[in-house]
Amino acid sequence: MSDTITTPIPESMAVEATGAKPRTLSLNMGPQHPSTHGVLRLELELDGETIVKCRPDIGYLHTGIEKEFEVKTYQQAVTLTDRIDYLAPLSNNLCYCLAVEKLLGLEIPPLAQWTRVMLTELTRLNSHLVWLGTHAIDIGAMSVFLYCFREREDILRIFEMYSGQRMMTSYFRIGGLALEPPRGWQQRVRTFIDAFPSKVDEYEELLTNNRIWVGRTRGIGIMSMEDMLDWGVTGPMLRAGGLKWDTRKSQPYSSYDKFDFEIPTQTEGDVYARYQVRIEEMRQSARIVKQALEGMPGGRWTADAPHVVLPDREKMKTQMEALIYHFKIVTEGFRVPAGEVYQAIESPRGEVGYYVVSDGTTHAYRVHVRGPSFANLGAVPRMVEGTLIADVIASIGSMDFVLGDCDR
């Protein structure tokens, strides 16, 4: 706002210029704003269209999950992990199970490990598809959403086939998988994954060279690499800024080292680069799923640990030992040796970490979840302050946060 008025206005409406400093306007974005994807409130202070100050307000979805971990047995608590990041439930299942398995010192059979890899990569596709669809809607490209949800439906059907659930799968359990992989899964996954790369081409056709899309995303939401590391940003945002770091490669878990895939990176670090990285990640995930499909080892889907894993139905009816273990696991749970571990994995949004403290009983003493959305959202003020309000939607959309993961 300038002090001198240049447009002629009626004399009765003229306001005397006082020489006071330009006033800023406070604006609440959210918590019920469609583009905040959940309930996030941004308190914006605007000078004209420029954001002077941004204060994110979170906690609307805080449900005390970390407290609840302390009253559930270790195996029961798997169901809580689904509900943390509801777009990547299997990534959270995996991370929690790996952490507890590390405390227990369990060896997981190859079939379970490979199935875990395959399903978490499908989860990554699922999550990236939801991100792409909603991000495109935010920016004004409606049709991409319909394409993305078409493929997401196929993925959810695969999850349903495995676990009986579309979203809250709880399919990974401490010691392996909840159930034997279903009959005919190969056919279902193959049909999906053979067609998927051409579907990614379709999304790219709609967006990659779309002038409006490029105009709205190029050069927007840039953060320097130094800032991102300082603020604890992880995942595709870092890779879009040029850092080739992916936990799947640097500290492989669940036999990721046996798979051949690339870590896509870009250097610009803007919204468009994040889009490019995620698109390429989808192609790489499809490669991993294909490798898992073709090289899936045989054998058991649970570890050889009768004190942790529920026995087969058949054995329970014929062997006394199995019956006793079943009774103990169901009524009391299993004891986990005292100690503490921090397990980090690469979720679709960045580093998910589970810090599990055990005091030797059947319930976790303390579980802390490092949600990537929480850390990423902390950096929002750094990213949007000084930019235009019209770009906020594109900027925060490109972070791909899930508020459940943030608030827990």
Next chain:
Amino acid sequence: MLPDNLKEHATAAAVEAFDATAVVSAKFDRDELTIEIAPEKIVSVCGFLKYDLGFVRLSTITGVDWYPAEPRFEVVYHLHSLDRNERLRLKCRLPGGDPEIDSVTEVWRGANWFERETFDLFGVRFRNHPDLRRIMLPDDWEGHPLRKDYNVMGDRG
């Protein structure tokens, strides 16, 4: 003091060489290194780890409540070095009455929200924090839910 088996560990030895009085104890368990730091030294040790040893990333800060033991609270820091491809856990023990520790926001700005969360849920105060408010719960909430003596039974408790 470092235990004998960690004298050869590069990171642990470097921290010990930087400030021997800061290291209270250390352990290497399940491939994870944990160093307990004297609470008043946390900022200088974190600065050293970040700028000299390359632990550029702060993964998370959280707390553990060992009620009724004393010192009651642990503040736990998880650091990560990209160059060394190594993770490190730091711990500080704080007493149950009025737990207070220096904020590490001047080392990593990302510590801001993690410290606010620990303050909100455990009631640990961080000195020199730029904006120490509740983050998950409403401002007028009473108590700190992740404390072990927090009443979870409502009126029946």
